[in-house]
Amino acid sequence: MALRHAVLAALLDDELSGYQLAKAFNVGVANFWHALPQQLYAELARLETDGLVTGREVVQDTRPNKRLFRVTDAGLAELERFAATAAKPSFVRDELLVKVQTADRIGTGAVIEQLVERAEFAAAKIELFTSLLEKIRGDRDEEDFLLHGTRIGPYLTCLRGLAFEQGNKDWCERSAAVLRARRSAEV
């Protein structure tokens, strides 16, 4: 019963189809939640039967028809209730970190490659989030926007995502450099 709130939170700003929601879960929403499209479609169906979202059919001629969902008053009340309960500690699952943990006991060639890839991926996210933040705040400066702007929630979570990816990039580059240096030292 936790994906449910992530979906409601994601739908709060825009009316989205399941497909669009799935894409949102691959970029911005991925800063705080992870889910596959199948889960999202299933969760949307449950949310609708529970009356927390409503869907409306949109007929398209050049594309398959779609259903757009928005949060109902009951959905907003559910989020309100959720915000008041204690949050579970965050959790991370990262295979790459598992691999690095074993780095002094196994061959590191493949791990170094993956660290480089991950650093590049993080760099791309950094660019994405940077421009997304600019877009949200428009021409205001950050202080002003944070105090008086709307859509402050998505802005703040995006800031967290940016810092996370920055940390990721720095760490991946550092770790790759260290492992490379050890490989040449070891010969």
Place this chain on the structure above:
Amino acid sequence: MALRHAVLAALLDDELSGYQLAKAFNVGVANFWHALPQQLYAELARLETDGLVTGREVVQDTRPNKRLFRVTDAGLAELERFAATAAKPSFVRDELLVKVQTADRIGTGAVIEQLVERAEFAAAKIELFTSLLEKIRGDRDEEDFLLHGTRIGPYLTCLRGLAFEQGNKDWCERSAAVLRARRSAEV
């Protein structure tokens, strides 16, 4: 089949009981993986039948007896194989971020409290990781240790954990301050 590698990685440095492993998954290992004790006991049993770890009974008189597990050669080979496969992207799940995402649509009192709590929790982790890093590297300086030390894997993942918690703390404090300022502005 992914918890499996996290368990192997955690057992690589020390021979641990299920109970000790569970505690490890609450601190250092939590930087890259999350699991409950029941899962760990079950996974250890599977790993043992698969020959990737071996357990030995240790009789204690003041405490209940325990079984200590260590990674076998087959287990190490499995980690080697795992390191060579492509890593899935990391994923995060954080209820607190979900709540912040909704911050401009709901009452923020409870969320601010939780941000403060989380910041304090992060501060405690920062201290823990800082002293853990010092303990691992002893009196060497970091550059020297990273190039020539042993147990480099745990050191690197701990560095990531430290940076993550630092980012967490900064973001929580900043966000709490922003939401507080908006509350007083709104009156």
Place this chain on the structure above:
DNA sequence: TCTGAATAGTCACTTTCTTGAGTATGATGG
């Protein structure tokens, strides 16, 4: 002396997630 926490686990049940496949159409690129 009683309570609660720490050690060291086990069992059963339920929910959630992942894997993999399948449907159908239109647009894009070579």
Place this chain on the structure above:
DNA sequence: CCATCATACTCAAGAAAGTGACTATTCAGA
């Protein structure tokens, strides 16, 4: 003209994870 990608979803099966309760002993604190 054909292949592939993007849109927009659905279904089923199996693996993984989470919830909650339970056993048993020892130590520390009120």
